[in-house]
Amino acid sequence: MPERLKQLIYVSTPTDDHPETLSAILASAQKHNAANGITGMLLYAEGSFLQVLEGPPEAVDATYARIQQDPRHKRTLVMSEHAVPQREFGDWRMGFHALSAADAERFPDHARWFRYGFQPEAIQAQPGLALELLRLFASGVR
Numbered sequence: 001m002p003e004r005l006k007q008l009i010y011v012s013t014p015t016d017d018h019p020e021t022l023s024a025i026l027a028s029a030q031k032h033n034a035a036n037g038i039t040g041m042l043l044y045a046e047g048s049f050l051q052v053l054e055g056p057p058e059a060v061d062a063t064y065a066r067i068q069q070d071p072r073h074k075r076t077l078v079m080s081e082h083a084v085p086q087r088e089f090g091d092w093r094m095g096f097h098a099l100s101a102a103d104a105e106r107f108p109d110h111a112r113w114f115r116y117g118f119q120p121e122a123i124q125a126q127p128g129l130a131l132e133l134l135r136l137f138a139s140g141v142r
């Protein structure tokens, strides 16, 4: 029987973007995700987060419920949520990439979606865009 999998993508606004806060978030995410069978990717751009979580549906829901309560960010908003046949970010307990001006130059066609931070309304209006942005950065980061 294939594994039942769910993929959830959300955006949020960090309440504090000190490097130490980001590393603490990542360390906690990686520890819990290893135990819970969750993989994914977290992107940071100009005062915003975009994250994908994938794994067994119950584990994804429980993890997102905890994440929503976390005071280190606010305004969590789901961009997409559905069953998937396989993991797309299976190599990462939680990959992380902080987007910079260099990324805007590297991906000029996508730069408008992250140069000034992830804009939930704009991203939501384009089905598939959130996943496309996450995929762009899913190579070469760990």
Ligand SMILES: Cc1cc2nc3c(=O)[nH]c(=O)nc-3n(C[C@H](O)[C@H](O)[C@H](O)COP(=O)(O)O)c2cc1C
Residues within 6 Å of the ligand: 025, 028, 029, 030, 032, 033, 038, 040, 042, 049, 051, 053, 063, 066, 067, 068, 069, 070, 072, 073, 094
């Ligand atoms: C932007 C962001 C992303 C996070 N990603 C995850 C994650 O992928 N998995 C996870 O278990 N916790 C994640 N967390 C941390 C949870 O909110 C929570 O702190 C963690 O699950 C552990 O709970 P605990 O500190 O009560 O042990 C994230 C938090 C933030 C702010």
